[in-house]
Amino acid sequence: MKIFGIVGWKNSGKTTLIAALVREFCQRGLRVSTVKHAHHAFDLDRPGKDSFLHRMAGAQEVLIASEGRWALLHELRGEDAPELTELVARLSPVDLVLVEGFKNEAIPKLEVRRAGAAGQPLAETGAHIAAIATDGEIGAADRPVFALDDITGIADFILRH
Numbered sequence: 001m002k003i004f005g006i007v008g009w010k011n012s013g014k015t016t017l018i019a020a021l022v023r024e025f026c027q028r029g030l031r032v033s034t035v036k037h038a039h040h041a042f043d044l045d046r047p048g049k050d051s052f053l054h055r056m057a058g059a060q061e062v063l064i065a066s067e068g069r070w071a072l073l074h075e076l077r078g079e080d081a082p083e084l085t086e087l088v089a090r091l092s093p094v095d096l097v098l099v100e101g102f103k104n105e106a107i108p109k110l111e112v113r114r115a116g117a118a119g120q121p122l123a124e125t126g127a128h129i130a131a132i133a134t135d136g137e138i139g140a141a142d143r144p145v146f147a148l149d150d151i152t153g154i155a156d157f158i159l160r161h
Contacts, residue, residue: 003088003096004109005107007101045064059075114134
């Protein structure tokens with residue numbers, strides 16, 4: 001599976017760009033999955049629900065299934081967080097996996113950069129940043145630069161890279 005990352009500082013537009021890219025790739029007939037890194041605790045089920053009670057009772061994994069979808073919840077219970085390669089290995093085979101976050105992973109990435117945003121440009125220190133998407137001017141760059149709304153151009157780049 002081809003894996004390509006989308007990185008940037010908080011509120012840079014990563015999620016919006018990924019959603020647009022998923023739509024674009026799906027329209028082109030590709031099968032796409034995504035992996036999102038969260039910097040905070042999150043929960044997919046709610047207190048009082050059966051799956052929540054199963055996890056709170058100590059289940060290592062809880063698989064929830066319905067006619068419309070299924071989800072596997074895995075509790076780390078003090079274990080180290082899995083590496084990106086381990087997470088991707090759990091996905092069903094697809095044509096492309098878009099990864100949001102995981103800034104330090106050794107995968108090709110596109111940096112989403114907002115004009116005037118705080119934070120050092122990631123491309124200055126990120127060896128695996130292959131291109132930049134921005135809503136402003138960034139001056140001279142040593143890699144391709146795309147307008148943030150150039151979904152077709154960014155998608156073409158990802159497929160060629």
